[in-house]
Amino acid sequence: MTAALSPPQSLLERLPHEWEELFAGWGQPRYRARQVFAWIHQRGILEPQAMTDLPGPLRLRLAQEGLAPPLTVVADQVSSDGTRKLLVEMVDSQRVETVLIPRGSVAERDVYAPPQDDDGDSDDEPDPAATEAYSQCISSQVGCAMGCAFCASGIAGLKRQMTAGEIYAQVLLGRARLEGQRRQSGIVFMGMGEPLHNYPAVARVLELLRTAEGFGMSLRRVTVSTSGLIPELRQLAEDFGGRVRLAVSVHASDSASRSRIMPINRRYPLPDLLAALREYPVPGLGRITIEYTLLGGDNDSDGDALRLSEQLAGLPVKVNLIPVNPVPEAAFPAPSEARVASFQRILRARGLDTFVRRRKGDDIAAACGQLALHGEKRKVRVL
Numbered sequence: 195m196t197a198a199l200s201p202p203q204s205l206l207e208r209l210p211h212e213w214e215e216l217f218a219g220w221g222q223p224r225y226r227a228r229q230v231f232a233w234i235h236q237r238g239i240l241e242p243q244a245m246t247d248l249p250g251p252l253r254l255r256l257a258q259e260g261l262a263p264p265l266t267v268v269a270d271q272v273s274s275d276g277t278r279k280l281l282v283e284m285v286d287s288q289r290v291e292t293v294l295i296p297r298g299s300v301a302e303r304d305v306y307a308p309p310q311d312d313d314g315d316s317d318d319e320p321d322p323a324a325t326e327a328y329s330q331c332i333s334s335q336v337g338c339a340m341g342c343a344f345c346a347s348g349i350a351g352l353k354r355q356m357t358a359g360e361i362y363a364q365v366l367l368g369r370a371r372l373e374g375q376r377r378q379s380g381i382v383f384m385g386m387g388e389p390l391h392n393y394p395a396v397a398r399v400l401e402l403l404r405t406a407e408g409f410g411m412s413l414r415r416v417t418v419s420t421s422g423l424i425p426e427l428r429q430l431a432e433d434f435g436g437r438v439r440l441a442v443s444v445h446a447s448d449s450a451s452r453s454r455i456m457p458i459n460r461r462y463p464l465p466d467l468l469a470a471l472r473e474y475p476v477p478g479l480g481r482i483t484i485e486y487t488l489l490g491g492d493n494d495s496d497g498d499a500l501r502l503s504e505q506l507a508g509l510p511v512k513v514n515l516i517p518v519n520p521v522p523e524a525a526f527p528a529p530s531e532a533r534v535a536s537f538q539r540i541l542r543a544r545g546l547d548t549f550v551r552r553r554k555g556d557d558i559a560a561a562c563g564q565l566a567l568h569g570e571k572r573k574v575r576v577l
């Protein structure tokens with residue numbers, strides 16, 4: 195199935211058939227389209243002058259028409275746990291961050307209880323043979339309009355959408371930085387921004403990622419994380435038929451509490467969101483991930499755990515608990531270890547596979563929710 199996409203905004207984000215159409219118009223043979231596509235997506239070369247097997251006039255034309263790297267890396271920090279954060283700048287000087295997270299490390303394991311049998315979801319269990327594998331967390335917007343109370347990304351509201359080319363270029367940069375090691379073993383849309391609030395660009399990135407003659411990553415290895423925009427969730431289901439992994443940020447056990455910490459819940463309330471998830475096709479991916487950020491003394495009681503288990507009953511899900519990471523602008527205390535353990539125990543006792551996501555890279559402010567537009571003041575506006 196191929197998504198009905200809106201037109202490409204730049205040369206970089208063209209799919210193979212779009213290159214062929216363009217090159218037909220330029221009087222270029224079809225195989226040239228394949229060559230350019232391979233340069234970009236297999237080798238990560240975005241400067242036409244470096245595409246050495248193309249004739250000079252074609253290289254010149256590509257440069258004149260604007261083929262060029264859309265991002266430059268302005269900082270590259272490595273955490274003590276191996277997590278690596280790239281600060282990238284776009285041509286209009288806007289900046290976002292992307293994070294490379296080593297997999298299979300002890301830090302990623304569930305430290306509270308041994309994992310239950312799993313369905314092989316790639317983000318649960320470290321693969322012993324994959325110690326050099328990284329998953330890459332990418333941003334999809336500059337800022338975010340959703341204004342969740344505990345998250346640094348939304349502090350200044352939405353600055354602007356990213357184009358598909360800008361979103362995708364993070365993945366090419368990530369691969370280049372991992373030279374000599376494995377490719378990324380997975381891509382997660384868990385950086386700055388709400389991916390379903392930039393759906394046309396995200397859909398195009400998914401197509402680029404999965405194109406076999408290009409980046410060639412199965413969508414089973416790609417996770418779109420959303421705060422729950424129901425119409426776009428349905429569109430994603432229609433366009434990709436459950437082939438892409440889905441993570442849904444729930445963070446509350448009832449709708450009123452959710453509205454308090456996630457303003458988007460006033461537009462798309464929890465019962466409607468859960469009903470949409472019941473309809474979501476899951477053939478290829480097995481299960482939907484429910485993300486639940488534990489805010490100390492707020493949503494981490496045993497009662498919350500019980501109510502959450504009732505809300506999720508019968509859904510094909512697993513639960514990732516994320517003890518809140520400190521964000522200077524939004525001070526929620528971390529939950530105690532005892533609370534986290536109890537919350538997990540209750541969900542498991544109710545038959546829900548539940549994992550605890552350990553903080554990674556927080557010494558370089560690269561953990562969930564810490565990617566920020568630095569120095570901005572909180573401003574909440576939903577859509």
Ligand code: SAH
Pocket residue numbers: 342344345346383384385386387388389419420421441442443485486487516517518519520521562563564
């Ligand atoms: N906008 C999307 C994806 C980006 S956020 C979404 O909200 O799902 C990725 C995950 O990090 C979400 O589950 C989000 O709620 C969580 N998160 C945000 N701020 C956090 C914080 N301070 N500590 C822990 N997790 C946080």
Ligand code: SF4
Pocket residue numbers: 338339340341342345346347348385386387388421443563
């Ligand atoms: Fe946006 Fe997600 Fe942060 Fe909420 S948690 S403000 S949706 S990035």
